[in-house]
Amino acid sequence: MSISGIMSTALSGMRAQTTRVGAIANNIANSSTPGYATLNTSLTSVETGGVQAVVSPTASDVDPAAELIDLIEAEQSYKANAVVFETGADMWEVLMSIKRD
Template sequence: MLSSVFSTAASGLSAQQKRMEAIASNVANVDTPDYRRKEVDMVSTGSGVRAVVSEGPAGQGVDLATEIVDMIETKMAYEANVAVMETGMDMWDALMSALAPEDRDERWR
């Protein structure tokens, strides 16, 4: 169970990193003629999430206000995944502390 918690949180962290990279590219190219804004869709993988990056329609351009809002959302989602990871580690620590010394994993001996 705990491995699935870590796997899900790790996939979320990776997906948000990809999303932030797309936002950075959009901001860097705000004044580039004919630049096609990168759009990110989150796709469920069954055991987590994956970011799929695609190019938006031609002529749409980049709106900095939209990019800032997306950046804030990405930061909040990344922090939420970090909190899930930390909670999973706390759960693991509590489990290892409750076990008899001979039943603990190697790092607790």
């Protein structure tokens, strides 16, 4: 896999986690709304590499504890993808400095 492919995969992971956090925030904000359908985020791999977040409503009630656990998991996943992206950017920088020399 190329450096740009690795960075693209990490970027898709960050986007997916951003979508996931949005669904979690929506669930927490509407937890006391009667008849609210909890949003569930599922992650699927993309044929070209990376991941995609799909948000769908479920018929369950909002569990604030479960939402906070999901939020922590999404935060850690986002951070991991950000580190991979930054590493790829650093590798590009090293390659460009070698090319210039």
